[in-house]
Amino acid sequence: MELYTEGKKVIKRILFIDDEQRILDSLARMLRGMHGEWEMRFVNSVDRALEVMSEWEVDAVVSDVKMPGKDGFDFLRLHRENDRVSDVPVLILTGCGERGMKREALDLGATDLLGKPVDREELVARIKSILRLKAYQDKIKQDRETLEERVSQRTAELERSRVEMIWRLGKAGEFRDTDTGNHVVRVGYYSLELANVLGLGADIARNIFITAPLHDLGKIATPDSILLKPGKLTPQEWSVMKQHTRIGAEILRSNVFGSGRSEVLGDVLFTSESRIFENDALTEMGASIALNHHEQWSGGGYPNGLKGEEIPIEARIVSLADVFDALCSKRSYKPALAEDEVLSIMRGGVGTQFDPEAFDAFERSLDAFRQIAGEFADHGDEGGSKAWWGLGAA
Ligand SMILES: [Fe+2]
Ligand SMILES: [Fe+2]
Incomplete structure (x- = not known):
């Protein structure tokens, strides 16, 4: 919108519209002294003006009212309808017999009016005044855009840091029983993949992705003697172990700031x-x-011994991702199994352990699973070595 020459000088662009060449010539002569500050173009029809404005960004328009074909009012109407230029101020020049038109011009959005014959000093002053108005509007618009950009940047940062906190929480739960690093990360990405292949919709897929790493959060409360026991668990120990499901849900559902209290901090x-x-x-x-x-x-x-579709789909998905990853990974009590062995074990569980439809989606996603496994391999495993905090990209 503004032309910058060397230094800081700003050249404003002004477009004049009048059907009478004689008047355009006289305006051009009158304003010759403004060349250092304004770049001016003179056109003799509204159609030509619109053409020029489509390729030349103007800061102000000065227009006659009475013109054959489209007149000054038509120009105002078309101008206000065009979002790209509607904030460019328009000064309307009215003849002495056209006083009644002033009201209409203002109603149609003219920024200012000036009667003919035009006095040079007054014309320059009016144009300068509408240019100041335009500069002020531009500044407000720019400030608003900067602010909006900052708000959306800040919102994205907060979103990233919240997801990161949630995944770090999942990581804390995992730390209790695995010395490896990326189980919860892989489960997050596998679950996202399955949710997408099953067509659950972007919002649900996103929520599954964010919270899948929390599946074993409740293990935080499982005693070491049970969690790290090398041998088989006794029935009593097994029932304590199973509690990690209820405890995880309880941690997430309970309120964290104490009931009945509220504090304003910052x-x-x-x-x-x-x-x-x-x-x-x-x-x-x-x-x-x-x-x-x-x-x-x-x-x-x-x-709870839920059956079939009583089990929420997110849990059926995470269960597949979790079992697949556990079988593929090395644990203190078992080696990592080869993929065909993992698949044959898991196929044995279709319809008993696993939802057949989700399993079908899993088999169709194997390429993606392999890629995720490679990208987030644990230390000492074959394959890639992306750090689990590589989540930042998500
Ligand atoms: Fe679990
Ligand atoms: Fe797990």
Whole structure:
């Protein structure tokens, strides 16, 4: 919109419209002295003016009213309808017999009016005044755009840091029983892949991705003697172990700031309603995954023995991702299994342990799974070595 010459000088662009060449010539003569400050173009029809404005960014327009074909009012109408230029101010020149038209011109959005015959000093002053108005509007617009950009940048940063905190929480749960690093990360990406292949929709897929790493959060509360026991668990120990599902859901659903209290710290209000997630859908998704990821399709799982579609889809998905990853990974009590062995074990569980439809999606996603496994391989494994905090890109 503005031309910068050397230094800081700004050249403004002004377009004049009048059907009478004689008047355009006289305006050009009158304003010759403004050449250092203004770049001016003179056209003799509205159509030509619109053409010029489509390729030449103007800062102000000075237009006659009475013209054959499209007149000054038509110009004002077309000008205001065009979002790209509608904030460019328009000074309307009215003849002495056209006083009644002033009101109409203002109603149509003219910025200012000036009667003919035009006095040079007054014309220059009016043009300068509408240019100042335009500069002021431009500044406000630019400030607003900068602010909007900052707000959306800040929102994205907050979103990234919240997801990172959630995944670090999942990581903390995992730390108790694996010395490897990337199980929860792989489960997050595998689950996202399955949610997408099953066509669950972007919002649900995103929520599954964010909260799948929390599936074993409840293991934080499982005693070492059980969690790290090398041998078989006794029935009593097994029932303690199973509690990690309920505990994980409880950690996520309970309020964290104490019931009945509220505190304002800085600009932020903390209440008993506050959660680590931005909304209840995400909280519920995390809790549902933690609670149900050991349920089995035929009803033989825990903690509630749910069957088939009673088991929330997010839990059926995470269960597949979790088992696949556990079988593929080395643990203190077992070696990493080869892929065909993993697949044959898992196929044996279709319809009993696993949802057949989700399993079908899993088989169709194997290429993506292999790639994720390679990208987030644990230390000492074959394959890639992307750090788990590579999540930042998500
Ligand atoms: Fe678990
Ligand atoms: Fe797991």
